Amino acid sequence: MSVGGVPVSRQRLVTGMAALGVAAIVAGVVLRWQVSGVDLPADIEAGPSVTWFLGMLAFVAAGWAVARHQAGRTVGWILLAMGVAWAVHGVGGVARDVIVAASTGVPAAVAHPAMPWLAWVWDVGWVPGIALVPVLLVVFPDGRPPTPAWRWVLVVAGVAALVVGISVGLRPGPFTNTPVDNPLGVPALAGAVGPLEAFGGGGWAAALLAGVAAPFVRYRQGSVLARYQLKWFLAAGIVILVAWVVADILGAAGVPTVVVANLRVLSLLALPAATAVAVFRYRLYDIDVVLSRGLVYAGLASLVGAVYVGVVFGVGALVGAGSGANVPLAVAATAIAAVAFQPAQRRLRRLANRAVYGRQASPYEVLAAFTQRMAGAYPTGEAPGSIAAAVGDAFDLAGCEVWLRAGSELHQAATWPGPPAGEARSVSIRGTDTELPGVDHIYLVRHDGDVRGAIGIRLRPGDELTSGRDGLLRDLASAAGLVLENAQLVQELRTSRQRLVATGDEQRRRIERDLHDGAQQRLLELALTLRLAHQQALRTGDTSMSETLTDGERQLRSALAELRDLARGIHPAILTERGLAAAVESIADRAMLPVTVTGHDVPRCSPPVEATAYFVVAEAMANVMKHASANRAEVHLSGHGEMLTVEVRDDGRGGADPAGSGLGGLADRVAAIDGVLQVVSPPGEGTRVRAVLPCA
Amino acid sequence: MTTLVVVDDDAGFRRRVRDLLAAGGFRVVGEAGDGATARDVVDRLRPEVALVDVGLPDADGLDLARQLREHLAPLRVVAMSGRDASDFGARIAASGATGFIHKADLSATGLRALLEPGVGE
Numbered sequence: 001m002s003v004g005g006v007p008v009s010r011q012r013l014v015t016g017m018a019a020l021g022v023a024a025i026v027a028g029v030v031l032r033w034q035v036s037g038v039d040l041p042a043d044i045e046a047g048p049s050v051t052w053f054l055g056m057l058a059f060v061a062a063g064w065a066v067a068r069h070q071a072g073r074t075v076g077w078i079l080l081a082m083g084v085a086w087a088v089h090g091v092g093g094v095a096r097d098v099i100v101a102a103s104t105g106v107p108a109a110v111a112h113p114a115m116p117w118l119a120w121v122w123d124v125g126w127v128p129g130i131a132l133v134p135v136l137l138v139v140f141p142d143g144r145p146p147t148p149a150w151r152w153v154l155v156v157a158g159v160a161a162l163v164v165g166i167s168v169g170l171r172p173g174p175f176t177n178t179p180v181d182n183p184l185g186v187p188a189l190a191g192a193v194g195p196l197e198a199f200g201g202g203g204w205a206a207a208l209l210a211g212v213a214a215p216f217v218r219y220r221q222g223s224v225l226a227r228y229q230l231k232w233f234l235a236a237g238i239v240i241l242v243a244w245v246v247a248d249i250l251g252a253a254g255v256p257t258v259v260v261a262n263l264r265v266l267s268l269l270a271l272p273a274a275t276a277v278a279v280f281r282y283r284l285y286d287i288d289v290v291l292s293r294g295l296v297y298a299g300l301a302s303l304v305g306a307v308y309v310g311v312v313f314g315v316g317a318l319v320g321a322g323s324g325a326n327v328p329l330a331v332a333a334t335a336i337a338a339v340a341f342q343p344a345q346r347r348l349r350r351l352a353n354r355a356v357y358g359r360q361a362s363p364y365e366v367l368a369a370f371t372q373r374m375a376g377a378y379p380t381g382e383a384p385g386s387i388a389a390a391v392g393d394a395f396d397l398a399g400c401e402v403w404l405r406a407g408s409e410l411h412q413a414a415t416w417p418g419p420p421a422g423e424a425r426s427v428s429i430r431g432t433d434t435e436l437p438g439v440d441h442i443y444l445v446r447h448d449g450d451v452r453g454a455i456g457i458r459l460r461p462g463d464e465l466t467s468g469r470d471g472l473l474r475d476l477a478s479a480a481g482l483v484l485e486n487a488q489l490v491q492e493l494r495t496s497r498q499r500l501v502a503t504g505d506e507q508r509r510r511i512e513r514d515l516h517d518g519a520q521q522r523l524l525e526l527a528l529t530l531r532l533a534h535q536q537a538l539r540t541g542d543t544s545m546s547e548t549l550t551d552g553e554r555q556l557r558s559a560l561a562e563l564r565d566l567a568r569g570i571h572p573a574i575l576t577e578r579g580l581a582a583a584v585e586s587i588a589d590r591a592m593l594p595v596t597v598t599g600h601d602v603p604r605c606s607p608p609v610e611a612t613a614y615f616v617v618a619e620a621m622a623n624v625m626k627h628a629s630a631n632r633a634e635v636h637l638s639g640h641g642e643m644l645t646v647e648v649r650d651d652g653r654g655g656a657d658p659a660g661s662g663l664g665g666l667a668d669r670v671a672a673i674d675g676v677l678q679v680v681s682p683p684g685e686g687t688r689v690r691a692v693l694p695c696a
Numbered sequence: 697m698t699t700l701v702v703v704d705d706d707a708g709f710r711r712r713v714r715d716l717l718a719a720g721g722f723r724v725v726g727e728a729g730d731g732a733t734a735r736d737v738v739d740r741l742r743p744e745v746a747l748v749d750v751g752l753p754d755a756d757g758l759d760l761a762r763q764l765r766e767h768l769a770p771l772r773v774v775a776m777s778g779r780d781a782s783d784f785g786a787r788i789a790a791s792g793a794t795g796f797i798h799k800a801d802l803s804a805t806g807l808r809a810l811l812e813p814g815v816g817e
Contacts, residue, residue: 516751516778516779517751520778521706521709521778524709524778524799524800525706525708525709525712527799527800528709528712528713528715528716528802529712531716531802531803532712532715532716532719535716535719535720536719556800557800560800564778564779564780572783573779573783574780574782574783574785577783577784577785577787578783578784578785578787582782582785586780586782586783589782
């Protein structure tokens with residue numbers, strides 16, 4: 001039995017672990033509450049605050065929820081382990097404080113039997129949680145390193161954590177945070193713990209640096225989904241970084257330590273929160289809005305803060321206002337900030353949009369880039385793809401589709417950024433009511449008043465289609481009319497050429513079958529009749545009749561052989577029966593010179609492609625035998641990705657005419673199925689005929 | 697005398713085969729023009745040999761050969777065709793057929809040589 005694809009036994013384990021964490025957190029909060037308001041002696045470091053424990057609750061809760069989910073089990077476990085380890089570590093800290101508060105003086109407190117162990121938990125307990133930080137960075141979000149090589153980072157992090165754990169946990173003598181000796185201290189390690197800690201710390205720092213790079217590596221090679229997951233992670237990283245920098249500044253500025261510490265802890269909440277969003281994909285794609293607004297607000301806050309600080313303190317110091325509150329200056333600062341707010345907000349929003357969504361080009365740039373792309377795409381028939389990419393790029397869309405007209409329907413011809421998901425689709429044209437599935441806006445492309453196609457766009461979450469962009473898209477749609485009409489014609493031409501090839505092949509196959517079942521069958525029957533007559537003549541001892549019949553049988557045999565060659569030239573049955581390699585091998589077998597065939601394990605392609613490849617080899621071999629005066633020839637077949645390559649080389653006299661009737665006709669046939677035929681035949685250096693065909 | 701069934705979709709060709717092989721010492725006990733009839737005839741008459749054309753209207757002769765061999769052993773099947781053996785390659789051996797004869801080369805002597813290698817040559 002399983003829940004959400006996760007076995008119940010593991011669900012229980014996750015819940016048990018989370019319950020342990022919650023118990024530790026509750027204990028920590030209760031203990032902490034008991035010592036609130038108590039002043040601890042200077043040599044006793046205070047345990048963590050209630051905020052700390054609540055922060056750990058966020059880790060445990062997010063870890064629990066995420067680990068129960070199949071997609072996030074590893075990441076969830078890491079969060080859970082971090083939360084539980086840090087909560088236990090905190091309980092050790094505050095329990096120590098409770099003993100100190102309840103004792104009369106520090107000597108009595110440190111004499112308490114639990115004290116050394118609580119101090120140990122407080123001193124060492126942070127190690128596992130910190131050790132998991134680089135691990136989380138490397139395996140987020142799918143629980144696996146970006147590539148197998150990244151496992152080394154995990155190994156380094158593990159070894160470093162072990163070394164730090166040993167050096168801190170077994171260090172002899174008193175703890176730094178509590179005046180009590182380490183109960184697990186090993187005196188023999190006294191000299192080694194320093195170097196060990198430095199070594200482990202260095203290893204951890206290296207793993208952390210590598211870990212920080214991991215999301216960027218993943219981002220570069222990741223899918224759209226992974227990128228959005230990573231953006232959340234990145235946003236959490238930025239929040240934590242900014243909060244810690246601000247906390248440092250505030251700490252230096254004399255803000256109370258408790259505020260600074262709470263700010264740090266609260267910022268850590270961004271990590272489990274972002275992880276949960278990334279795994280559950282709840283509002284995953286809103287990250288762009290969050291990032292751009294976050295940047296705008298952070299910028300505005302800094303600006304207002306800077307103006308305020310500058311005016312109140314800077315001007316205050318200049319005019320010698322002293323440290324007291326200066327109401328006029330504060331009012332002036334507020335006024336300046338208010339006046340600067342609107343233009344600053346506008347400019348910041350533009351900057352943030354550019355940073356998050358990429359460049360937003362001016363209408364002129366968009367049109368210029370579009371025209372340039374169309375000029376490049378024109379001859380190759382790639383116009384729909386170019387239009388989709390140009391529009392999607394220029395308007396920074398989530399997606400763009402180009403549809404072409406075929407009869408009374410529109411057919412999906414290209415999609416951006418990726419290839420179409422699933423089968424290419426079609427919709428019927430209903431004038432301005434025409435709808436395309438899954439797009440936010442549709443722009444019909446017309447030429448001479450007729451609909452030639454359509455451009456469909458999908459906006460990014462939070463993005464709006466302003467009237468300016470709408471107008472520009474309408475302009476582009478009209479500019480695309482001629483291009484799409486050409487694309488449509490090219491598409492029709494290509495389809496009809498392919499149809500001609502396929503129909504021609506089908507007719508050849510039928511003629512071959514008719515020859516085989518008709519004329520050839522009659523001749524075979526005749527061969528048996530002659531053989532029977534021959535036997536009868538032999539039995540009656542009619543020698544002259546027997547000789548005549550022998551001649552007749554020989555003539556018939558040669559007629560049958562000619563007929564077979566003719567049928568094979570029309571369409572080779574062996575191609576249908578056994579595939580290209582065997583068919584090519586049979587050409588080589590019948591050749592009048594030694595022929596080596598290499599590459600027998602080519603994939604099966606569609607019948608028109610295999611037939612084209614066969615005819616290339618057959619025609620090239622016929623030319624070798626007729627014109628090349630070659631001593632030997634080679635046929636090479638290979639399949640790379642979705643391309644099938646056939647190549648025929650000979651060591652003859654070269655000088656073949658690529659436009660000659662045989663090769664010229666072949667080139668047309670190859671081009672009809674979107675392939676390329678190359679003939680290289682320098683005089684005296686042999687001939688090489690090569691066809692590269694898309695193995696559709 | 698070896699009993700034999702001829703399977704070919706052309707009735708005229710079947711008659712010629714029957715005459716030729718009968719004259720050459722085979723006992724042609726039945727004929728079939730398609731795969732379904734062939735299964736039925738072979739099942740009923742239990743010949744020692746079935747001479748099967750590879751291109752039948754309702755079946756592939758090599759598939760039929762395999763089915764007949766599987767269900768009606770120790771029947772021996774000889775495949776024949778107007779096409780070359782190389783057009784079928786390893787499929788002939790895979791079908792379990794004892795051998796292959798080009799229709800132009802069909803004769804009682806040739807068939808016997810195929811069925812009893814080393815005898816009758």
